[in-house]
Amino acid sequence: GAVVSQHPSWVICKSGTSVKIECRSLDFQATTMFWYRQFPKQSLMLMATSNEGSKATYEQGVEKDKFLINHASLTLSTLTVTSAHPEDSSFYICSARDQGGGYGYTFGSGTRLTVV
Amino acid sequence: QQQVKQSPQSLIVQKGGIPIINCAYENTAFDYFPWYQQFPGKGPALLIAIRPDVSEKKEGRFTISFNKSAKQFSLHIMDSQPGDSATYFCASGTSYGKLTFGQGTILTVHP
DSSP states (O other), rough: OOOOEOOSSSSEEEETEEEEEEEEESOOSSSSSEEEEEEEEEEEEEEEEETTTTTEEOOOOOOOTTTTEEEEETTTEEEEEOSSGGOOOOOEEEEEEOOOOSSOOOOOEEEEEEOO | OOEEEEEEEEEEEEEEOOHHHHHHETTTTOOEEEEEETTTTTTOOEEEEEEEEEEEEETTTEEEEEETTEEEEEEEEETOOOOGOOOOOOOEEEESOOEEEEEEEEEEEEE
């Protein structure tokens, strides 16, 4: 089945630094990838939709300059949290949809970001 | 408003019981209704999904019941096991767009 690899699985960074999270579709091409944020015991909140070769579409209230998304190829999307602060600490999850169509959304295993 | 409302927030059953989780959606354009299982520290994993052209779908111990007129769908877990203890999310979406998730249900299955 479709596999989405997310890296790193956890990261601790100092306040003010930037952190990059990678999301790769391993065995399929993903025209569209999605980035979610999840706080403890809460649901997944969509942050942005990433389309290969074009600018990401951000959800209302998500700071574009803080959460930089790049989808340079059909198998890789990256999320960079710039100038991270403790309130950015969260669980970030990506998902990808198979370019071949259908309804399958495959999720990565998530990245636990802790900003100290 | 494209909300998906999920209930209950938490559910405790004994081994072998049949937990039922319910979801209601608002957007009639939605045509994809998946259920995801999530363990702590992991991403969601697809359990089962249904399209609106059928009223029920069964895969192993998991069954989705779908009521298009009421805009509701539910997940039934047959013969539940302690290993099924997890958080379950329903979602709704379209073939061209994004998924909207329910609030989640924490299921605990006691041995």
